[in-house]
Amino acid sequence: EAQVTQNPRYLITVTGKKLTVTCSQNMNHEYMSWYRQDPGLGLRQIYYSMNVEVTDKGDVPEGYKVSRKEKRNFPLILESPSPNQTSLYFCASSPLDGTPLHFGNGTRLTVT
Amino acid sequence: GENVEQHPSTLSVQEGDSAVIKCTYSDSASNYFPWYKQELGKRPQLIIDIRSNVGEKKDQRIAVTLNKTAKHFSLHITETQPEDSAVYFCAASIETGGATNKLIFGTGTLLAVQP
Numbered sequence: 217e218a219q220v221t222q223n224p225r226y227l228i229t230v231t232g233k234k235l236t237v238t239c240s241q242n243m244n245h246e247y248m249s250w251y252r253q254d255p256g257l258g259l260r261q262i263y264y265s266m267n268v269e270v271t272d273k274g275d276v277p278e279g280y281k282v283s284r285k286e287k288r289n290f291p292l293i294l295e296s297p298s299p300n301q302t303s304l305y306f307c308a309s310s311p312l313d314g315t316p317l318h319f320g321n322g323t324r325l326t327v328t
Numbered sequence: 329g330e331n332v333e334q335h336p337s338t339l340s341v342q343e344g345d346s347a348v349i350k351c352t353y354s355d356s357a358s359n360y361f362p363w364y365k366q367e368l369g370k371r372p373q374l375i376i377d378i379r380s381n382v383g384e385k386k387d388q389r390i391a392v393t394l395n396k397t398a399k400h401f402s403l404h405i406t407e408t409q410p411e412d413s414a415v416y417f418c419a420a421s422i423e424t425g426g427a428t429n430k431l432i433f434g435t436g437t438l439l440a441v442q443p
């Protein structure tokens with residue numbers, strides 16, 4: 217089944233403790249992206265990648281890192297999480313022409 | 329920067345009525361406009377999309393219209409049913425390094441269909 221898989225689905229952590237949210241897709245998509253969803257703000261892009269070893273900042277990249285060592289994987293790294301990074305995170309992928317965008321099931325992160 | 333405005337933020341209709349959600353975008357180069365439906369606790373899923381060379385597209389009870397001159401597009405749901413209750417997001421593509429992958433999303437519309 218074609219899908220984008222994120223893990224974990226739920227994560228509670230404390231300020232400053234490094235964490236990684238994994239994302240993997242099995243559709244051979246070149247494009248992958250991370251979004252955060254907050255009430256009243258919609259979906260805001262954090263980082264995106266148009267191919268292996270190619271990453272770029274989205275609209276809200278501060279406090280996040282990503283890597284794209286393999287085509288299928290695009291982990292999101294929070295080196296020193298802070299409470300303002302409490303949010304619902306979605307990974308998404310698509311072919312290079314951008315259509316359509318497939319979302320993972322989301323990761324709800326709480327930073328205390 | 330480029331942005332997409334979406335209205336209304338909440339919409340309540342009676343079952344069987346129509347619902348319309350409107351979006352405006354700022355980038356005149358935008359050429360792809362998808363709509364996503366997000367049910368409670370689930371991921372956004374594409375329900376319909378339209379490209380700039382088309383003015384209207386329909387899929388059963390759902391239709392999208394695009395006015396490129398005015399830079400706005402709308403989602404129309406007819407004969408609404410309780411299972412249409414969800415948050416709906418519009419989005420518009422913007423150019424990034426020659427590709428059109430980047431989507432700017434609206435802030436979402438919570439649609440409630442009252443039985």
